[in-house]
Structures are given as structure tokens and as C-alpha cells.
Amino acid sequence: MTPDIIFGALWGLLSSPSTMGLMLVAVVCGLLVGVTPGIGGKLSIAMAIPFIYGMDMIAGAVFLLTLHAVNGTSGQISSIMFGIPGDGDDAATVLDGHPLAKQGQAARALGASITASGVGGILGACVFALLIPVLKPLVLSFSPAEFFLISLLGISLIAFLAGGDRFVQGLIVGFWGLMLATVGMDQQTGTPRYAGDFLFLWDGVSLVTAVLAMFAVPEMLTLSARGTSIAAQAPAGERITYRQLLAGVIEVPRHWFLTLRTAIIGAVVGIIPGLGGSAAAWLCYGHAVQSSRHPERFGKGAIEGVIAPESASNAKEGGALLPTLFFGIPGSSGMAILLSAFIILGIQPGPMMAVQHLDVVWSLIWALVIGNLMAVAILLVICRWVSVLTFVNGRILVPFILIFIGLGCYLGDFNWQNLILLVVFGAIGYGFLRAGWPRSPFVIGLLLGPTAENSLQQALQIWGPGFFLRPVSLVLIALIVMIVVAAARRQWRGQARSFEAGE
């Protein structure tokens, strides 16, 4: 890794007016989407997918990542002003942000949260950058024997962490993804598996269609079935002044050590697939309370209670890029859709990213930094007007999102049959959502399925069935066994508690 690559990537972004223009569009769209109730990072990427076909790899990836990363920066406006979190990531901000607003300090809280969020995003990118030289030798030490086990480990870990007491369901969802990955022409024998006479299936199930069906369609249908605006529930907000906003901005350098600590915690939580942004925010809120000399102020309008969760929830985006890019394991459903969009652009996640495509990796890191800087600067200026968007009824956006989803899955390979698959897989994804099953393991299975199959075949050819006894394989197997044992213990304890409660 040389300075040429690191700063070449930065120069590549800054010297390209079209890429910078795309980033500006992404920042503005991301902020507007973030503040609109019901439309999270997932749906914003789903809406952007039709526009990236044919785009340059780096420009497209930078556009999408920026769009995704700045969503959270504006998402806290409704948490602070109305006490209603836009999504789970912003829930911790309500505890102190809304009391501040009630005390007539909404603008101060907004200034602090926007700045903390931006700084957290930048620090998260820095943590990712610092970890590359540490992780590169580890990632490159994996042989074909390990890739099959990595996909099983990824599915187990996400099923365990994201599924709560639904570990087995998480595993089933992961195996469903792996099974769908076997559809299409088998490279070893030339047999079209499960494709029959349907030629469009010979290349396998369209990844974009499956991911949009599993994540975007259920979210959109839920929005349609539920969709109320915050305006229906919230009182009118107060006036936001620039003087108060600036007072809030200054709070972040005043609490620089807390911002730094919570950003690092957030980035580390982001690296662990399945924990998600709300875990990072709540963990860091708890940390801010514990490390404060006056914990009694929290919950009544402590500015640290706004800075800590916002810094953490945005820093996790930098951390989450690491497993997404180097292992193909998306840490969240937003990252899952982002990953499928990266594949459209020709970015193949995996260890080779650390060797052959470090320029792309560094471009994405710089995009996080520049995107967050732009987002903070723009949002501080326009937040007094943008807050009006929290009154938009999310249901109004449903038909537009639906059309973008349809376009996204058709334009991938111009197959109308993908639209039928969208409905079929959408029904399954909606069933998972309705039943409360974790959906992220599906993407790991579908994405890593072909790699896992090739790796398993290669490992069996090179080492025979004894490949499981290689040292790295044994470590991975031990980790999988530990996760399964921990999940079984949790399940057993839950059952015992239910029994004791006489249910």
C-alpha cells in the first residue's frame, strides 16, 4: 500500500468534476431521503440502482456509498424535534435530543447531532483505513478450503446476532440463499440446475432482483400498509436559528474525546456483521452515561447524549464496509443492497479487493470522508427548511419507489422474467418480515454461494476431505461451533424462563 494509491484515489475524486457532481447529487438526495419518514438507506439505494447501469465503476460506487452514508446524518431531525425516531439508529438520540428541543434548544441539539454524525462518519472511514494493513495479510492467508467455511461462519454469525432468539430461522434463511445460488448452469458439468427450459435462469437468479425482492419490496409494502406521516403525530416544531446551530456545532470539539471514543466503538460494531446501527448507538449512549461525571443529567437534555449515539451510528458505516468489501459479508440489509449494486458495477467483493482493487477501496474511504464533510456543511445550512420534509406522508412515495424497483430489476439484463421473480421472491421476503425472521443471512448465502461451491470443490480436489483439518479451517470451525453452542444455550434458557413463568 503506497501513498500513490492512497492520495491518487483522493486526487482521482477531487479532479473529476463529474464524480464530484455525482457526490453532490448523492449528498443532497441522501439527506432529503434520510429526513423523509419511512425511507431508509435501503430504499434510497434501491431507487438509485436503475441509474447506475453503465456508470463508471468508481463513480457509481462513490455515488451509492455517499447516498447510503449520509442518510443517517439527516435522520435524527425528527428524533430531536418531535421525539419520533426516523429509524432504529436514531432511537437513542431521542432520549436527550427531544428534551433539549422541549427546553427551546432544538437548534443546538441539531447542530451537535449533525456535526457529531459527520465527524463520526469521517472517523469510521479512518478506522477502516487503519485496519487495512492489519487485515490484508489475514485476508490473503485464506485458501479455497476456508471460503466455504467463511460463508457458513458469516451466516451463523448474522443469524446469531441479528436473529435474537431466531437463530435456526436465520440459518434456514442463509441456506435458502445458498440454495438459490445453485440455480443455473453448473460450471463443472454444464448441467442447467433447476433452470429447465427457462433460458434466463441458466445464468442463475439475478442477484439484484433477489436482493430487491428480499429487502426493498417488503419495506415498500410495509410502508404502504402502514404509512403515516410524523405530522399526524407531532406538535409543530420551533424555529431554528443559525446562532443556536453554531452553539451545537461547538459542542462536538468541546467533547472531542467522547466523539472519538464513540466513533471507534461504532466502527468496531460496524465491522461485526449483524449488530447494526441501533446496537452501536445504544452501546455508545450507555458508554456516555457511564463515563460521565454527572450521569443524572442524561435523559433530561445532556448534549453528550446526542453526540455519542450520532457519532457511533454514522461511524459504523466505515466499519461495515470492511466485511462487505473484503469478505462479501454485508453487515446490514442496507449494505446487502449496496453490495449487490457494487457487483452490477463490476466490483467483486473478496480478498482480491485488498490486492487488485485497493484504488477502489481508497476511493470509497475518501468518498465517506468527502461525503460526510459535504453533508454536514449542506445540512447545517438547509436544516431549517429540510425539517419540513418530516411532515411528508411516506405513502405518497410508494408508487415512485415501486417503479424504481421494477426498473432496477429489469434493466440489469433486460429480462422481463425478472419482474415475475420479483413478485415470487418478494412474497417470500415479505413472509420473512411478517414472521420476524432475519433476512441478512439470505444475501450472504446468495452472494457467497458460487464462491463457496467452487472453493469446496477445489479444496476437495487439493486436500481431499481432510481439508477441514487445516489450522485456519479448524479455527473457523471452532468459531462456528461456539456460535451454535451459544445460540442453543440462549434458546434453552429462553425456554426455561418461559416454563418457570408458567406460560
Place this chain on the structure above:
Amino acid sequence: MTVSTAMTAALLVVFTAMVIIATGFPAGARFMPMVIGIPAIALCLVQLWLDWQQRPARPRSRKSAELGPHTVAGEVRAWGWFAAFVALVLLVGFVIAAPALVFGYLWREAGVRPWRAALAAAVFTGWIWGMFEYVLGFALHPGLWGGAILAAVGVQ
């Protein structure tokens, strides 16, 4: 039966069918479906057993926290719009299906006045058409009869 148990049962059927179909593939091709399918069937059976064990402890319809408040009628209507949109795209293409969905949904579901819904549909469709057909150079799906309908009204 809860939604979760129904999902498990449905996936058990799917996995079993896929494993049975895989037995007809050549040895190399059936390897991976078997490696995945057999443990998946076992997992579904374990989950069904867990559901059966816990049936008194669980409420009859445990709803996802993600889903939030909603009505069954709202869900059915949402699915109806989605399925109708896809069917329309397949029959008459995006250029006709998109304004139909925007106008119909905004008017009937979102309570937007008909003239505003019509205006939104026209502007959005014009933008989509211009952006994809002319700026980006992608041909939108014309559907089975979409090309003929547009030609008949003199648009194409």
C-alpha cells in the same frame, strides 16, 4: 399455526423438492444442492419441533417488530397494487404502467386530488421516459401490447 411455522413448513417443502430434483443431476452437479439441501431440511425439521415445543408459550400471531401497526386489508391492498403494476408492465410496458400506478395509487391510497395525481403521473412518466430512453439510452420494457398501443395513439 403462526406465520413463522407456516414459513418453515413452506421452506421445508421447497428444500425437499430441490433435493429430490437434485438426485436427477449428474454427480458433480448434485453435490452442492445436497450439501446445502440436506442440512436445510434438518434445520426446518428442528424449527418445526421447536415451534411445536413452544406452542403454549408463544402468542398465536407473533408479529414482527419491524412491521409495526398495520391492517390485513392494508397489506392485501399493497400487494394488489404491486401485483397489478407488475402485470401491467408485462402487458403494456413501463411507459403506460408507470403513470397508471402513480395516478391510481396517489388518488385511491394516498388521498391526493385526482388532478394533482394526474399531473404527478404525467411529469414523472415524462421524466422517466426522457431519462432512460434518451439520456441513458436504455430501452424500457414495451410489454406485450405497449408498443402497439403507443403507436396507435401516435406517441411512438
